[in-house]
Amino acid sequence: MKFFVDTAEIDAIAELNDLGMVDGVTTNPSLIKKSGRDILEVTKEICDLVDGPVSAEVVALKAEDMIAEGRKLAEIAENIAVKVPLTWDGLKACKVLTDEGKMVNVTLCFSANQALLAAKAGATFISPFIGRLDDLNMDGLDLIADIREIYDNYGFETNILAASIRTANHMSECAKIGADVATAPPGVIKAMANHILTDKGLDQFVKDAAAAKIKIL
Numbered sequence: 001m002k003f004f005v006d007t008a009e010i011d012a013i014a015e016l017n018d019l020g021m022v023d024g025v026t027t028n029p030s031l032i033k034k035s036g037r038d039i040l041e042v043t044k045e046i047c048d049l050v051d052g053p054v055s056a057e058v059v060a061l062k063a064e065d066m067i068a069e070g071r072k073l074a075e076i077a078e079n080i081a082v083k084v085p086l087t088w089d090g091l092k093a094c095k096v097l098t099d100e101g102k103m104v105n106v107t108l109c110f111s112a113n114q115a116l117l118a119a120k121a122g123a124t125f126i127s128p129f130i131g132r133l134d135d136l137n138m139d140g141l142d143l144i145a146d147i148r149e150i151y152d153n154y155g156f157e158t159n160i161l162a163a164s165i166r167t168a169n170h171m172s173e174c175a176k177i178g179a180d181v182a183t184a185p186p187g188v189i190k191a192m193a194n195h196i197l198t199d200k201g202l203d204q205f206v207k208d209a210a211a212a213k214i215k216i217l
């Protein structure tokens with residue numbers, strides 16, 4: 001499973017990128033707002049830093065305006081994936097932009113039917129939102145599994161990009177289901193390293209190393 005990092009914070013992306021943890025980046029208008037940066041500037045910086053796809057989201061609601069914005073975003077760099085919402089207009093924009101050879105990430109997906117439509121429209125990525133479904137007492141991971149089954153039934157090539165990831169557990173569950181990509185905030189990716197038994201075991205090793213005066217250097 002590929003790891004995308006879900007942020008527009010350059011320092012956080014760079015830290016994970018240096019460790020080889022970043023296969024791509026996703027942003028959205030809320031993340032751009034949080035960064036306090038200009039969308040075109042910060043997106044260019046991210047694209048220069050990361051080799052993989054960098055999702056930049058349109059803000060228009062009508063297909064023709066989304067297409068114009070998507071073309072402008074795609075000019076930033078070759079690794080831009082234009083992000084469009086899963087509306088009828090978004091699907092129209094997806095079809096036009098993918099026909100032009102651009103990568104398109106269809107976002108705000110909350111049902112298997114929506115994912116089916118995005119695949120038919122040629123989306124490069126479909127972004128089902130796990131956490132926002134969980135927030136409503138629904139099971140976001142079930143949606144990932146349903147989309148995996150449907151895409152595999154028909155050989156759709158659209159990549160399942162599990163989004164709205166809130167916990168380290170979401171990451172391993174997505175990997176078990178077979179999501180192609182999971183995009184998570186930097187804190188969630190780092191939290192994947194944590195285990196209480198690791199902390200406990202290390203504590204004992206540190207004590208024993210001191211007691212035995214073990215020195216390596």
Ligand code: E4P
Pocket residue numbers: 006026027028107127129131132163164165183
């Ligand atoms: C990524 O593409 C999505 O925009 C993001 O994962 C949404 O996450 P949230 O539900 O935590 O805002």
